[in-house]
Amino acid sequence: MPDTSSIIRCRNVWKLYGPGTDATRDLSAAELNDTYLQTHRLVPAVRDVTLDIQKGEIFVIMGLSGSGKSTLVRCMTGLVDTTRGDMLIGDDNLTGIDARRLIDIRRRRISMVFQDFALLPHLTVLDNIAFPLRVQGKGRDARLARARELATLVGLDGREDRFPHELSGGQQQRVGIARSLTTDPEIWFLDEPFSALDPLIRHEMQDEFLRLQGTLHKTIVFITHDFEEAIRIADRIAIMHNGRVVQIDTPEGLILNPADAYVAEFTRKIPRHRVMRAGSLAQPVTPLAEGTPVSATALLADIAPRILSSDRPVPVADDQGTIIGAIDRQQVIATIFGTGAV
Amino acid sequence: MSSTILRRPQVLIASAVRSPKSLIVVLGVILVISLFPALRETLPDWAVRLPKAWLPDLAGPINRFFVWLSRKAEIGPLRVKDISRGLAAVIEMPLSLVQGLLVTGLELPLPLRKGLQLNALPWWALTAALTIFGHWVAGRRAAALVLASCLYFLGLNLWDEAMLTLASVGIAVIIGTILGVLLGSAAHRWPQLDLVLNPTYDVMQTLPVFSYLVPIILFFGFGPVAALIATVIYAMPPMARNTTLALRRLPTSVGELASMSGCSPRQRLLLVLLPAARQGLLTGFNQLVMLSLSAAIIAAVIGAGGLGNVVLQGLKSMQLGRAFEAGLGITLMAIVLDRLSRAFALRRPSHGTKMTGWRRHPELFCGLGILALGFVAAQVAPMTRDFPAVLTGSSGRMLDDFFTWVNVSFAGPIGALRDGFVRHLFRPTKDALLSLPWMAVVLLVALAAHQVRGIGLALATTAMLSFIAITGYWDMAMTSLYLVTISVVIAVLIGFPIGVLAAQNPRLGQATALVTDTLQTLPSFVYLIPVVMLFGLGDFPAMVAIVAFALPPAIRYPMDGIARVPQSLTEAADMAGCTRFQRLIHVQIPCALPEIMLGLSQTILMAFGMLVITALVGTRGLEQETLIAVSKAKVGEGLIAGLGISFLSIIADRLITHGSARLRRRLGQV
């Protein structure tokens, strides 16, 4: 388990768009209801969000288009000012932060990958990757050496001297990823980094992303509107709806205990065996269970063939090897086809 | 009694403007009013024309103010005169340096003795270097074009003039780029600046050149520096506007990237925003270059010298052959400059050569090397400077004779054509416009403005038109307006069918695009030459020049508009069984209507742009007043008459653009 001290803390964060947002600061949260917002023609892009993100965790923010994902992340990075509430990165409160300090945080602690890549068209791949260091006034040789390292890391060897328009979409986003890693930030924000890519390339980039995270162990805030993508990479998922965070949970938790109908609808189409882990399906041990146990953290998709081919329940063991229960064929079928009590 | 009659058209108009056919009705009302002088009789006199005695003298105080400002005024310890002198000196330095290098030679000030005389660069070095630069920027064909132009100037003894013009254009472009990018970036950073800058640019771009030449002469005297300042004023606005536009069009992520990389505000602008907006900046740059050339030519009127001066002298002394040669030279220069600046804009970096220093840009260094060599050669062996005289010549005489012959032998048909136009079109139109009561015009325009935009625009047009009436320039304004109206109608009658045809046929379309693009690069001054050659002086040649100058947008906008109608719509029309004609009438033209209207407003703006210059061939409207103001150094008259033209074109432009925008919204084309 990752270090459990939280590194990003949102406390009742609001972001309103529209005329006269300042006037809302003096109101209580209860007064800022739908009628108030409508009569004052305010758009609540983010509404009363409170959450903590732990060090080293991959935190995914999900929601439909316009639900406020990008705005929330832009509050976390100081790209937009929050209207109400506190936004803490480590010990720094971004609300009302001094401009110099904010620049300093961005130069050292956080970085971002953009949906449309945001590569600078006049710079080569290498110069694009080295750009954040250039801004900091690092010498040319030092920054190019660092950029070369990162180009290799993201698999852009041999293309260092190309210009962005000479690359495919996937390659362009590799540059974007490399650039965001140049300063070795603690927190890595990615706003729908793979949405603009074809499904095949997207899958490949997700693999690449997981591989990178395997060696880097950053704290990651990742936006997507693709649930499959979310469950592939997330430790925890926050679901947003009309500016509110309606539920924060593990992928499995969202499916097992959806907080409301919206979340349930969101997760309905998801193939369960790709999310559910053996531990949450295990029933109290029956004497019939036998054979080598499967791990409680194994995905159902991976162990299903074995269970289906066995006439008896298969035992499930936790980290320490203690048997915590067993799964039988019936349960697997019920889970996959969505019948029965899941 | 009079009020009831007055109310009738009002009611009629008020009800008419609410219907979509309002414009037609408004035109109809104009017709009605002009056709019934009887109606005129019933209006009080002051509603027809303001009596002379009521008019305030605005020009006088303005003249006195400017004379005071330029001679005596002080800002703190400094006299304005000294400031303008200082500014002139600062501008003169680079200008005379470049002119010295290219044409006149330099004098290096030495501490003790008389200054050291340095000769200008020899023709062969400049020709070679310019050709190489042309190749570097735009490839082989452009290089050939550069070489051909150089040889043309050399062969026709126009070299020095051409280089003088090039020097002015070069310096104006440098100053214009710096100013434009600064102002454009400022407007991006502080959007409130738009409130001040946009109207200023509008006026700068529509005010006749001659009007602001006068105050410039007052401050900076007659000569190249004044010409340069006028050129910059005329050519800079598009650079600034394009800069702002390009910066605003950047995806938000680019700005966010700058923030997330921890850029300081300066780094943000210089390292991220401006380079990322490069493409848009270069579009503005192209316009800046072309307008600078155009203005540098016109500035001959205040002693800029160069090719424009040759044309001007030719027109004045009726040595049209020489003027024609210089005009052709200007055309060549315009095409070359357009090609090069466009190629520059389209250039995209590409990877490959890892070389650094001179090997990365061998042509640049090669060209500079030749220039250096030429400079040394010019000092050591001055005789290599001159182009061999045997190779030069002028067809001037021959051309003069040719045009005399044309004029004499075709005097009959040309005269008949001209007289026919004047008698049956020009005079009636002019009389009709002149007979309109000014109040009626103000009212009609305000109603139209209210209809397309709202009360704000209605008030603005009323203020602008009233200004013209109150300053006593109403009749002159109508005289200008009649020429523009006729020219625009003819340009549209010619341009629209061509545009529609060209849109149907890709090959014709390409050819048309090429021709209109080329025509559009030509400075307005050039159009006067052939027109004067064929038709002499007066309103008719002026009309022909205006039509020719305003034709490109009249062709291009309908053509592009129709070509841009979504394919799904034309296919739907085909599947509904439309004939090609039905498809055109029912689908393509209605969908392209907003674009066609924008084309109309561009045509009108171009027509006003040319109208200003036609003062040189003896038209009688406001434009003539601005030209007279230049020769008499009357700032007041020049500015007021100029503002009149500026207002007329701004009103026409606003009415049509807002009308087009409304139409676009109605068509859902946001």
Ligand SMILES: Nc1ncnc2c1ncn2[C@@H]1O[C@H](COP(=O)(O)OP(=O)(O)OP(=O)(O)O)[C@@H](O)[C@H]1O
């Ligand atoms: N600058 C702005 N001005 C006004 N409203 C805005 C602005 N930015 C965002 N909004 C509004 O805030 C809401 C949330 O927008 P946001 O971009 O955060 O959504 P999102 O979840 O990222 O959507 P997407 O998946 O389309 O990126 C939307 O209703 C949007 O219209």
Ligand SMILES: [Mg+2]
């Ligand atoms: Mg978004």
